[in-house]
Amino acid sequence: MWTSLHARVHQTLKDSLLLPRQSKILIAVSGGQDSLCLLKLMIDLQSKWDWKIAIGHCDHGWASDIGIADHVRELAKNCNISFYLKVAEAMKETEAAAREWRYQSLIEIAEEYQFTEVVTGHTLSDRAETLLYNLIRGSGSDGLGSLTWKRPLTNEVNLVRPLLKVSRPETLAFCQQFNLPIWEDAVNANLDYARNRIRQQLLPYLKDHFNPNVESTLSQTSEVLKAESDYLEAEANKILIVAFNKNKQQLNRDILKAVPLALQRRVIRQFLQKIMVKQPNFEQIEETINLITAPRRSRTSSFPGNIVLEVEDDYISKKELF
Secondary structure, eight states: OOOOHHHHHHHHHHHOOSSOTTTTEEEESSSSSHHHHHHHHHHHHHHHHHHHHEEEEEEEEOGGGTHHHHHHHHHHHTTEEEEEEEOSOOOOHHHHHHHHHHHHHHHHHHHHOOOOOOEEEOOOHHHHHHHHHHHHHOOOOOTOOOOEEEESSSOOOEOOOTTSSHHHHHHHHHHHHHHHOOOOOOGGGGSSSSHIIIIIIIIIHHHHTTTTTHHHHHEEEEEEEEEEEHHHHHHHHHHHHHHHHTTTTTTEEEHHHHHHHHHHHHHHHHHHHHTSSSSHHHHHHHHHTTTTOOOOOOOOOSTTTTTTEEEEEEEEEEOOOO
């Protein structure tokens, strides 16, 4: 049966070219309502796009995961779809560790079996939750717009999220309409996890007391921020190419003096990522920005180890203290 949700997702794929025809696609299926909705849609749309599809499942090895892998394996068997499983060993029960391991596992499956696209069931609701989660943690616009439609996982494998215009209530209604066997994961009820508190406590409060359409509004905000962030990041990179001396590990601060603060921050962040800090924090970026107009011999102090940045005439230079 062809539903309005089928039509919407099909149109989204036509408009965005997220999943090209004849793609080899690995569908990440957890067993929950969002991934089952995604699986059903991908199966039903397959003939229109000539995809080759398979299911990938990640078993964290936690007590709450017992039985899920067999449940998803049975789904794959009933759908006559290839099934690939990764099982963790001694996985810490933390959101960050689980997320990192899942993506790495999906990459390994995709690379081993030559899938070019990994698709996940992230929804409009997930996008709203991610924006709130990152806002509370103090992220800039990059983090607030981080749940994107498509991004590279490796040079050969892309991550695609086709359901970012679909809400969680819609995925539930779709599963109920087709009697899909949802696996209720006990972890999702654990309020020790920040995302669960956002989902079960914060968002319902915002809906009841501020805006009943808050999920859609936040998702739209994330979309806007992502586009603006991509533009600013590209402009900052152009400036960095001119201002950065790779051999001497220096940044021309005269060039930066005429640049707006929003671009200065991005140039500095890109500079720090190149020379020493994978993810510089706000304090490190601000301290480096202060060097743009600081007197000669001024130094930073917030970097790890014996590394400092020092003003040398027109340049900010990396120094190692002994």
